[in-house]
Amino acid sequence: DAGVIQSPRHEVTEMGQEVTLRCKPISGHDYLFWYRQTMMRGLELLIYFNNNVPIDDSGMPEDRFSAKMPNASFSTLKIQPSEPRDSAVYFCASSSDRAYEQYFGPGTRLTVT
Amino acid sequence: ILNVEQSPQSLHVQEGDSTNFTCSFPSSNFYALHWYRWETAKSPEALFVMTLNGDEKKKGRISATLNTKEGYSYLYIKGSQPEDSATYLCARGGNKLTFGTGTQLKVEL
Numbered sequence A: 001d002a003g004v005i006q007s008p009r010h011e012v013t014e015m016g017q018e019v020t021l022r023c024k025p026i027s028g029h030d031y032l033f034w035y036r037q038t039m040m041r042g043l044e045l046l047i048y049f050n051n052n053v054p055i056d057d058s059g060m061p062e063d064r065f066s067a068k069m070p071n072a073s074f075s076t077l078k079i080q081p082s083e084p085r086d087s088a089v090y091f092c093a094s095s096s097d098r099a100y101e102q103y104f105g106p107g108t109r110l111t112v113t
Numbered sequence B: 001i002l003n004v005e006q007s008p009q010s011l012h013v014q015e016g017d018s019t020n021f022t023c024s025f026p027s028s029n030f031y032a033l034h035w036y037r038w039e040t041a042k043s044p045e046a047l048f049v050m051t052l053n054g055d056e057k058k059k060g061r062i063s064a065t066l067n068t069k070e071g072y073s074y075l076y077i078k079g080s081q082p083e084d085s086a087t088y089l090c091a092r093g094g095n096k097l098t099f100g101t102g103t104q105l106k107v108e109l
Helices: none
Strands: A006-008 A010-013 A019-024 A031-038 A040-048 A053-056 A065-071 A075-078 A088-095 A106-110 B005-007 B010-014 B019-024 B032-036 B045-050 B056-060 B062-067 B070-075 B086-092 B104-108
Touching: A006 A088, A010 A019, A019 A088, A019 A106, A031 A075, A040 A065, A040 A075, A053 A065, A075 A088, A075 B062, B005 B086, B010 B019, B010 B045, B019 B104, B045 B056, B070 B086
Parallel strands: A010 A106, B010 B104
Antiparallel strands: A006 A019, A019 A075, A031 A040, A031 A088, A040 A053, A065 A075, A088 A106, B005 B019, B019 B070, B032 B045, B032 B086, B056 B062, B062 B070, B086 B104
């Protein structure tokens, strides 16, 4: 398996623009997680899905953030409108229901100017 | 302990030294404790997941112990090598993880 795939790897956008981050989990994994990593707050969970259903979105910072998982092999994290404080590395991870280890993708480095 | 705390924040050791660091976490409602290794410019990689008090896990030169009653876990590296240089994160939880801020290890020749 190719592992968790994320795109784009880097995104530079202007404040106010819509940003969409994409993730393909490992085939057969039932859980998908979106994390944000910043210097100030470290690695924090934004939302996670089980069998394509959002289970906990309490980490989503505000209404500008939304996430979807239309099928078992694809998820998006959308920020609309983006702000400079959204600049961070966004990781997607997946795991199976037989083990707790989470497998992380390479991350998307987002810069909002 | 209200959050997941790791110490020390950073550590410099010489090649061949053995080292250890600590993860402290709330002991109530414990589910699992995870250790991840995070190299610069890469993504976190799972090392261990431990669920039972007294658990000990080992992978090569790296091992970890767990005390759920007092809320701490130790990670040990025996005979550190330069390739062990990374940030070591612990996290508490089953699926919903709360991460510590990590211990940054630098192994020098």
